[in-house]
Amino acid sequence: MSSPKQVPTKFNPGLGEGVYDYFIRNYLTHWFEAKTVPPHVYTRAMNELVLLNKKKKSKQADKDRKVTVSKQNIDSEREEVTKLGERPSSASVARRNQSKQEQASGSRNVQLENDQLKSENLALQDQLSKAYMELQDKATRLHRMKEDLKNSLQEVNDLKIRLSKLYGDKLRDNNPDLADQCDANRPTELGKRFLEIYDNEWSDAFENKAKKDEKEKVGILHEVVVDAFYYCNEKFKGQVPQIRGIFLQSKDGQQKVSVSKNAQMIKSLNDLRMQLSTEAARNVAQEYSTSSLASILQRLCINSGDIDPALRKYAFSCAEICWLLLVWNDQLSLSEDKEGVPFDQETYKPFTRRLSDMEQPTVEFVVWPALCQEFGVLVKGVAQPKAGKRKPLDLQR
Structure with a gap:
């Protein structure tokens, strides 16, 4: 879809061009395509333009008809004078004078109609100018409101980000378990x-x-x-x-x-x-x-x-x-690794021996220390278990 043409910067109808027609073609149609004028306003203006053009065509047709009749009368009289080769009779003079009077009367009527149309055009031009100014004012206010709304939304988003960061910092402060999950x-x-x-x-x-x-x-x-x-x-x-x-x-x-x-x-x-x-x-x-x-x-x-x-x-x-x-x-620390103490399965995993074969196992030596925090073991260590008492054989098994 082609973009709408630009609105002229000056309101300057051409010679013989109707002001209303000029305004609709160069202004109202552009606004309608840009969706700044409601469809019912555009439709009403087009209907008024159609009626105005019909009225102008009707008046112009009457004017042309009267001029045609007058011209035909004059041509007829000229033909009669040419044929007779003599001065026109009083009857022809009377007809000619009557025709001139009718022509003058028709011209005055046309002039009056033209003056009336000019007056109506001036009134329409004044109304359209006011409508144009109102639309411009509304468009300016609408643009300003959009900018204010955009700025307000940006401020709200900035505040949300700052609040979220502040809340996150408060949660993570002295609480490393709540660190960023993407870190x-x-x-x-x-x-x-x-x-x-x-x-x-x-x-x-x-x-x-x-x-x-x-x-x-x-x-x-x-x-x-x-x-x-x-x-x-x-x-x-x-x-x-x-x-x-x-x-x-x-x-x-x-x-x-x-x-x-x-x-x-x-x-x-x-x-x-x-x-x-x-x-x-x-x-x-x-x-x-x-x-x-x-x-x-x-x-x-x-x-x-x-x-x-x-x-x-x-x-x-x-x-x-x-x-x-x-x-x-x-607050992290390493486990206190000692040999000979009871084997704590919450702290260590066995190195190469199985705990299932031992009773009361103890730590023979520590292979890898456990990583501890304030509330317990974070990562288990590794130690070699040693039987405190050897588990008796199950002879019935």
Whole structure:
């Protein structure tokens, strides 16, 4: 469907063109196609235009008929004069004068009708001008109302977004379990990744230590993950005073501030630390696996030259996941791994032995620590069970 033509900027009918006809063709039809004029207004205007044209055609036909009659009379008289070759008779003169009078009378009538039509056209032009101004005014007000409505809707949407964000922040404040479900670093996902390190990097590092027995290799790898957690926790706890000292321009970061400002500062630091947690975790893990790992293994009588790539990758992954866990939930801790205590199935899964064959099993050694939070165990660890009492054989089975 073609777009409607543009409305003329000036109201300028052509010579001999009806004002009403000009207005309908150049204005009202455009408004009707643009759906700014109701159909009944357009239909009524077209009906009035049809009636006006019929009236004009009727008057023009009468005028043409009278002019034709007068012309025929004149031509008839001329023919008679030409035929007789003499001066017209008094009767012909009387007829000619009568014809002239009728012609003059017809001309006066036509002039009166033309004057009347001009007066009617002027009145219609005035009415149409007023209607045009009213329509323009309504269109302007309608456009203004649409803009106000659009701005109001935008303000409402902005307020909804701000309210939703504020409500979400309030819910997640000191409650890491309500983290964004689309975030890969939410605590539940980090817990899965913590256990995946045991399934992947731990297994690779364990297999590469071929010269040591099982319990010794397990002890080395357990020491690394526990030390990585406390290494990250120490750096994590010391980070806030350092950054606060930079902001407050004090050496120890203990300059007195109001309680509300202190809480706001801590929240801002936590938000910033979460945003940069992925990059920071890599940096901490790199530092731990290159500079700190050797000193830890030295205590276990392992030389730095014996650190193979699988063990270094394992140490890197442990430090990286521990940093992310502490950033997103600083209340996390590792289980207190002790040997000889009763085997707690809520805390550990068995390593290579079946609990069904044992009575009152105890922990022989811990393979992988459990990840604990304030209200219980978030991720179970792995330990090797040992029978406290051997289960008697069922001879009747």
